[in-house]
Structure formats: C-alpha cells, structure tokens
Amino acid sequence: MFPSKVSSAISIRNARKVYEGGVEALRGVSLEIRPGQVTALLGRSGCGKTTMLNLCGAMDFVTSGEVEIEGKLTNTLDDAALTALRRNRIGFIFQFFQLLPALTAQENVEMPLLLAGAKNAAATALERLTWVGIPEKAKSLPFQLSGGQMQRVAIARAMAHNPAILVADEPTGNLDTASGDVVLQLIRRAADEFGAAVVMATHSLEAAAIADVKVRMRDGHIESVE
C-alpha cells in the first residue's frame, strides 16, 4: 500500500503548521507526491491548500513533522540550500500568473535559468514557449497578452529548467473555461512528458478531472485520498 521513499518526489509526514498569529493551518497531515502524476488538493477556502503547496515548494517550514523533497528533509536545509533546491528542482504556477511586467515573455521564461546561471537560456526559453504553443509572443510584454496567454508563459517559465516538481496554486482560478482547459492540458503534459511530480491546489472540477490523485482537505486535515 505505501510506496517506497524513492518513488516519491515529496513525502509529507505528520506535518503541522501553526502561523505566527496562532492559526493552526495544518494539523498533522501525511502525503506522498509521486513523479509523473498530477496530485490535486481540493477543499474549501482556508482549509490549508496553499500552506501545503508552500511546504511542497520549499518556501516554508513545518512547525512539526517532516517534509522530504527528493530525499532531503527541508527542516535541515538553510536558506541557500532551499534556494538551490527551488532553482534546480521546482517550478511554480500562480493564480494571478505573476509575470515580471518589465520583461518580455521570453525573458520571463529565461529568468529561472539566468538566476541559476544556465547556458543557452534564450534558446531553452524559446523551446518552452513553443511547447506551450505561443512562440510568436516571445517578444511581447505581459500587458500585451491575454490571461490565458500569460498563464501559458507562466507554465513555460515553471518548466524552463525542467523541474522535478511543479507546484500550481489554483492555476485556472482566474481564467475562463476555454483558457483554463488549455492550461490544464499543459499541466497534464508536464507530468506525462517531463515526468514532473505536479501538485496543484484547485476549486474547479475540470482541474480535478485531470488529476491522478485527488486529496480532499478540511480544516487542516486530509479527509480522503483517491
């Protein structure tokens, strides 16, 4: 029933998260997130989805329990090591796209590669833009793009450095159905073609439909995993 550690990209074990104000966002949750699979986090607003994603993205620490990302316990890593983990192994997608407004689409995609000091950043970026289907928008600035296009650029950027883990927080939350579908297809392909472990928080049924594993949460607990 329980898969071996090696086959998991992320292992969350008995994680508790208490915010500074005293809010207990996670009350002891355990979850395995595997490569090549899309794991969807479902549940009401405030149930702890974003908190879980922050843990998966090495952006935050648990109060107690363990989070292991690719065999590394995040609690034992310092800021530099966490940053290294993110820049090499993790990609992020957000509800509000979060493109850098001063950079063109291609430069946005290049950014994680440049920050990591990678070579051929420009060529790789163009490759990813082609992969998401909008190479012609390479030189456009974000304000010249539609919401769907912006999110596609964001996905290209998240996948630029070929991450092992893709973290997506309500990626379709700000999109119409048609654009949402395109974005969901790309997320699915990220798992299938790149073998990424995708973990996605969502409210939408369409999004849940592409998931291999559906995790239902409530008040900081995991209700069910299917």
Place this chain on the structure above:
Amino acid sequence: MLQLFRRLILRPLRRDLTRTLLTLVSIALGVAVVIAIDLAGDAATGSFQSSMTTLLGKVDYEITNNGGVDETLFGKLATLPLNARFTPVIQQPVGVAVPGVPGASATSFEELLSGSTTMYGVDIIGNPDAAANAADASGDLDPENLEQFVVVSSELADRLHLKKGAALELQGSEKNARFEVRYVVPNQRSEWVAVDIAAAQDLLSMQGRVDRMEIFLAPQQDEQAFLKTVRAVIPDAYELETPGARSEENRRMLRAFRWNLRILSYISLIVGAFLIYNSIAVSVVRRRGEIGILRAIGTSSRAVLAIFLGEAMLLGLVGSLLGVALGRVLAGGLLKLIAVTVNALFVTSAPGEIALSFTAVATAVASGLGVAFHSALLPSLEAAGVAPAEAMRRASRDHAAKLHVRRDLVWSVTLAVAAALLSQMGPIAGRPVAGYLATLLMIAAAAMVSPVFVTGLLRSLRGPLKKVGGAEGLLAGRSLTASLARTSIIVTALATAIAMMVSVGIMVGSFRETVQMWISSQLRADLYLRGAGPPSAGVYPPISSDIQGLIADTEGVDKAEAFRGFEFRYEGARATFGAGEIAIQKGLGALQFLQGNSQEILTSLQAEDHCVVSEPFSNKHHVKVGDVLQIPLGKKIAPLRVMGIYYEYSSDRGYVITDWSTLRKYLPEQPVTNVAVWLKPGFDQEKVQRVLETELRKYPVTIAANRMLREQAVIIFDRTFAVTYALEAVAILVAMLGAANALLALVLDRRREIGLIRYLGATTPQVRKMILTEAGLIGLLSGALGLALGSALSLVLIFVINKQSFGWTIQFHPPGVLLGAALLLVWVVTVLAGVYPASVAAALQPVETIHEE
C-alpha cells in the same frame, strides 16, 4: 476629512517611517542651506561700523578723502558755528607683539596672519566717551601719559593673552613703541587696538594727516545748514557723507557675491523639490487602490487633492522648521568661510552676530512650503484623477508614465535654445539676471530630456547588462525602465546636484588655473616686501621711506621697485590706486593687457596723467581705453587718461595704476607700501632674503620669496572658495538621501516582484545585487546627465555670470582628474545609498509578498 487625512496620510507616513524621515531630512537640508547662507551672509556683511561705534558712539557724518584728510581741517571745522563735535580718526593696520614673548618672524603663512591687527588712532582728550571708556576701571586719567596707553578689544586680548596693565608693542612703519594696556573692551567680535591719535601718527609717520574726520551732531543742529556750512569749508575732492552710506556701499559691493551664493543655495532646494515630488508620487501610486475605494464610496476628487496637498504641506512645514534649526547651526560654520572670502576679495570687515530674524525664518518656511506645494501639485492632481473603478483594477503600475519622446525632446531643445539666447544677453541693473535664468532653463531642459535619456541609455546598455550582470543586471535595467517616472525624477535630482558640483568645479578649477598662470606672469621679481599683516582687500600697510634705499644698497640686489598702493573711492565703489616705477616695470611683461602692445602702453604711462586700469575696474565702471577718469587725489581732482586695460584677478575691486611721477604731483607724501626686488644673476635668493631680513628686522615688514607668494595666492584662493565646496557637499548629501529614498520606494513598490524572483530561484545575495545594480545604474545615468548639464552650466558661470558679476575673464580649464575623482566618489556614494534599500529587499518574505495585492 480629518479622519481621511489621518487614515490616508498620517498612518502611512508612520508606517513608512524611514521614507518619511528621509524626505523630511532632505527638505530640512535644502531649507537649512538657504537660511544658513542668508544668515551667514548678513552677519558677514552687516557690521562694518561696529568697532568704531563701541569706541566713540554713533557717528552721524564722516569726511574722507583719497590719500587722507589734512589735519589742519580740524581747526577750521572746530571754529564753525555748529552744534557738532569733530573727531579725527586714523585706522591702519599695525604689527603687534607682546614683549618677552618671541615675536612673529613670519616663516609661515599662518604666522604672517597672526602678527598684526587694526589700530584706531582717536583723539582721546577731545572725546569724553572714549576717555570714559578708557578710564572706566582706573578712574583717573593722567593727560601726561596718554600717549603710553592702549585700549584693546576682548578678541585681541584673548588671542594675545592680554590683561589690564600688560605691556604691548605696536610696530608702525616708521617705529615701534611700547604701550600699557589700560582697558579691555568686552564683547568685541573683531581684533583692534586703540591709541591716542598723536601716538598713531607718530608710529606711522602720518604727521599732519588723518584717515577721516568723524562728526557727531547735537540733536538741535539743523542738518541741512550743517551740510552747507561744512561743504563750504572742505576742499572739493573731500567727501562728506553718513557712515550708513559706507555700509550701503559695502553691501552693494557684496551684492553680486551674495547673490551667487544664494543661487547656489537654491539649487539644493531644487534638488529637495524633486525629492518631495518623488515622495508624494510614491504615496499616490501606492495608495491608488485605497483612493479608488474612497472615490467609489463618495469622496470628492477635490477632497483627495486636498488630502495629498495636505501631506506635502505637512512634510514641507515640519521639514522647513527642522531646516531653520539646522540652518541656524550651519550658519555658524558658514560665517567663518564667508568672512574669509569677504575679507580676501572685497573689503575688510569683522563678522557680526548671526541674527535669526523673523523675516529670515518666514522666508525659509515659505520657500520650504512653496517648494513642497509646487512639487506635490502634479502627483496630487494625479491622485484626484483616480477613477473609482481603479479600486477593482489590480496592482498599481507605473506604465501610466508613457514616454513622449518627441514632445520631451522638442521641449528640451526649446528650453536649451532659450537658455543659450539668454546667456548672450548683457547684465540687467549690473546683475546677470539673464544668466541666472539661463541656468534655471538649462536645469529644466535636462529634466525634460531625462526620461528619453534614461530609456535610451538603458536600452543601449541592455546587452552588456545581461552579459555582465546576468539575471540581476537584466532585471535591474528593466525595472528602472519600467518605473520610468520614478527613475527619471531621481536621476534628474541627482544630476542637478552633480551638475552643480561639476559646474562649480569647472568654474573654480578654471579660475584657479587662470589665476595661477596670471600670477606667474605677474610675479617676475625675486623677493617682495610689504608691511606686516594679513593680506586683505583694501589694506595697504605703509612701510618706512628708508627701506627702498636700504634694499638697493644690499649686496646682490639688482634693482628695487617701490609701489604705493592705497584704497580710494570711485563712483561710489572702492578701488585700489597704485603707483609703480614704470621705468623698472617696462620690459618685464608683468602686466598683460586685453588689447594693444604692452611695451607701448607702459611707455605711455611715463607721460603725465596717464593710467591703466584692471579688467574688473573697466567692467564695473564701463571704462574704455582713451577715457579720462576724474579721480580726487589730495586736494585736487586728477584727470587720468586710460591707456590700457590689464588682466587682474586678485580681488573684485578694481585697480588704477599710474607711474609714481604722476601720483607724486598730487600726493607727494604717499608712503611706499610694497617693494619688489630683483637680484643680480648668480646670487642665491634665500641668502639675500636672510641678509635683508636681518637688515630690516626693526621694521614691521615681511619679505616673501616669489615662490611663497605663489603658494600663498593658491592658499587664499582655496580658502576663498571653501564656502562653495561646503555648499556642494550639502547638495550632494541631499541628493544621496534622495537616492536612498527613491531606491527604497522602488523596492517597496516592487515587493511582489522581488518575492516572485525568490520563487524563481533567486538567492538573497542575488536580490541584493539587483538593487545595488539599480543604484549603480542610477549613479551612472545621473553622472552622465550631470556631467553634460554641469559642463553647459559651467560655461554660463564662467562666461556670463562671473564675467557680469565680477568682471573677470576666466580661461576655460576643466580640472579633469579632480572632476573624474569627484564623479567616481559620487557614484560610489550612490551605490552605498543602495545598501539599506537592498537589505530591505533581501529581508522581504516571498510567501507573504506574493499573496499581497
């Protein structure tokens, strides 16, 4: 409304405390400089009469004359049927020494300054007030011993550690004499010593002559009748006027100088204005959403306008008040610097007390508020224009500030052309009004071109930035372009400050170089001899008539030229009259003329009643070659024909030079004040100097070698311009605070983006590097713009403002290395100004900022 103000303004001001404080400090500094320059300027120029008033009481009228007033006039005046008291006065520099304390053998410039003071010779018997003052402590006045005691000012007493009863030696041109200190006049701000007039005449061998006649009118005396009666008695060449007229004349002489300082001080206020604009613009941009909500729930746009203008006025008021306090402190420091300049270039005066008048405070606060109001107007109007729907729109964007390349360029070129045309205009009422206006237009032109310049340069730097700076370089360049409005304001503010530094630097550097070249051509003799005392404008201590002969007989001396200089008045302004021995001067090429053959001009001076004048004199009085000057000399008025105009940079006052043969006709008694000594070839200058010093040791004279004089000239020059350096430093400081402020605003505005790049894998050092790169780019942009603007401004300063104010022709000699070093320093400081904003950026929590909207 008040509640709105509290919510929308006060609370954010407190929340962004660092930024609020930075803004306040920059306004305060701007205002402080303005008020300090005003206060110190007033104090440095407002007290020409104070010491005499202490001694004799308030003087109503004075009789003066070029070359001195005949003492016998006193007898004639005293018998006139007038209700008035007449007092002859001598005012001359003398050497001072405390017997027993090793005297000042001026081996250094500093010592040279310390060995002398101003001596007043007054008729103590005829002056009950002075007598009372002098007798104050001792109670008895022994008329027999009058000539043996002195009264000294507290300032001099402090320096020489004199007490009542101490011995003091005064060294006049003809003899030295020992006196006893009878009284120390307390609370004096200048150094002086007063002796009986007979003793003074004896010391200076001025028998039969005094410097002026002071007149005290009784209240019942009719002034018109008095003037008529006295004018009938005194020779035509003599002047009769109120001491106020003299102070007024001094003030007029200093007007151009003070205006130039004032303009410099306003530049720091302009820099401050950019910063207030920036600060208010930030608060508008950051509160767009909030303003939108307020508008949606029914707040009028006028109320929004009022609230933001209110913020500016609040910042302006608090900043100005802080500035007044700071300015009062700064004025104390500036006063010394300004007094040095005033003494070296214009007129000898003792600095007065700094008085924080109501008008000065009101002017400072008003200018602070005015600047705050005007610089806040645009961003406040923008706030008032925020549509209610704005609340629904996402994050504030700077994209509103679109680039209007063509419009901006057209404006900039128009302003620059207007500035160029203005700088061709002559002075208005003796002041370079058009020149000042041209500098303002130039700054405006630079402000207009700034956005185009910033985008253009950043665009051309795109490739190198990415190649060298990687992701951080790319981001830094792009975010500056994206926040164009913000970036160009801070670049303009910094560039203005840098331009001021550059232009004044070029002007002073050129001036310094010009003066140095002039001095090397002017100083052709090997040794120079003058009366002891600090070199100061308008002061020519006479030296003994024996000296020229003694020198000529010394072994190794080839020739000795005597020069007689004295202060005179021409058309209400002070100038120097000098008589040399042209026969010796000829062939040395010391004087360089604007036009004409210098040999011919000098030869022509040997003819009767011919003169040459200095360039500032010719400019000030609109004198051309061939004009005939009417100059009162002694009891006659001499008609002197101008044969040439020569370059002169030693002071703002003009020079009229004749041959001694001409002056001797009018003032045969005029004492020698300087001697230039040429040595025979093969003789060692130092040895001869030592021989002369031993031979002349009983005379209060200083002998300076050619080299020492050149060095002195540079020292005096640098002291003279110390005040401008101080002003520049403040302007740069203001701009640096502004840079830190603006960078902080840039960081806070982009919290979300900075958080985001952390998600994308940026390390904290990378975030830091990005902000520091932005600081470096801002420094680079401002440096380039500032250098261009500054070079243009320096041309106006040198060829328009200075020329029209002081009449000097300065050659253009930009001090390259110094400027380069200064620019590098400013650039480094700008990068340092980025350190705090960078650490704020590095400390941002990405998880929090990314979810903020």
